[in-house]
Amino acid sequence: EVVMTQSPATLSVSPGERATLSCRASQSVSSDLAWYQQKPGQAPRLLIYDASTRATGIPARFSGSGSGTEFTLTISSLQSEDFAVYYCQQYNNWPPLTFGGGTKVEIK
Amino acid sequence: EVQLVESGGGLVQPGGSLRLSCSASGFPFSTYSMHWVRQAPGKGLEYVSTVNTNGGSTYYADSVKDRFTISRDNSKNTLYLQMSSLRTEDTAVYYCVNIYIRVVYWGPGTLVTVAS
Numbered sequence: 001e002v003v004m005t006q007s008p009a010t011l012s013v014s015p016g017e018r019a020t021l022s023c024r025a026s027q028s029v030s031s032d033l034a035w036y037q038q039k040p041g042q043a044p045r046l047l048i049y050d051a052s053t054r055a056t057g058i059p060a061r062f063s064g065s066g067s068g069t070e071f072t073l074t075i076s077s078l079q080s081e082d083f084a085v086y087y088c089q090q091y092n093n094w095p096p097l098t099f100g101g102g103t104k105v106e107i108k
Numbered sequence: 109e110v111q112l113v114e115s116g117g118g119l120v121q122p123g124g125s126l127r128l129s130c131s132a133s134g135f136p137f138s139t140y141s142m143h144w145v146r147q148a149p150g151k152g153l154e155y156v157s158t159v160n161t162n163g164g165s166t167y168y169a170d171s172v173k174d175r176f177t178i179s180r181d182n183s184k185n186t187l188y189l190q191m192s193s194l195r196t197e198d199t200a201v202y203y204c205v206n207i208y209i210r211v212v213y214w215g216p217g218t219l220v221t222v223a224s
Contacts, residue, residue, distance in 0.1 A: 034212050043216050050210055091207050095158040095167035102152050
């Protein structure tokens with residue numbers, strides 16, 4: 001099973017600042033990596049798939065990069081609606097699908 | 109447009125059973141594996157189970173093995189999760205998930221609460 005590790009667990013950022021979230025896989029997952037945003041009481045919202053492709057309707061301030069075992073989600077200028085929990089997921093080697101433990105982006 | 113809609117959640121006592129359904133549309137259902145993922149209150153995302161295209165191959169997380177059964181009816185474009193011997197720790201929102209042309213699609217989820 002591919003183990004996904006996200007860091008940091010919590011990221012405190014001021015509105016308008018840049019946020020950088022990391023996700024590491026225990027073995028190569030090529031570019032088969034998705035990023036999600038989740039707010040309380042809501043289903044995960046797909047932001048990025050294929051490591052760097054923005055999903056439909058996702059603002060350009062969200063960008064993904066990386067391949068193999070190291071991945072990054074960057075939010076270029078945090079808006080108030082971006083404070084949430086973010087998860088990464090690999091879909092290269094399944095079953096099982098595996099997820100990172102999440103990064104909570106909070107207001108500094 | 110791909111749509112996944114779960115149903116069947118509710119309140120059940122420990123030791124009880126429940127069957128979840130996921131109605132799928134917008135993609136060739138019978139040619140794609142399907143998955144269940146859950147999220148307990150305040151916790152992260154947890155993989156539950158996978159079924160292949162014809163239902164002949166299934167996979168389960170250790171936490172649900174021998175208690176849950178995944179299946180599908182390709183004539184109805186529907187995925188199922190039969191849950192038995194339910195425990196309080198099975199309380200979660202259950203999501204139906206599909207990977208179609210490299211995009212991961214999720215349903216809105218259905219809440220299962222196991223409590224006496």
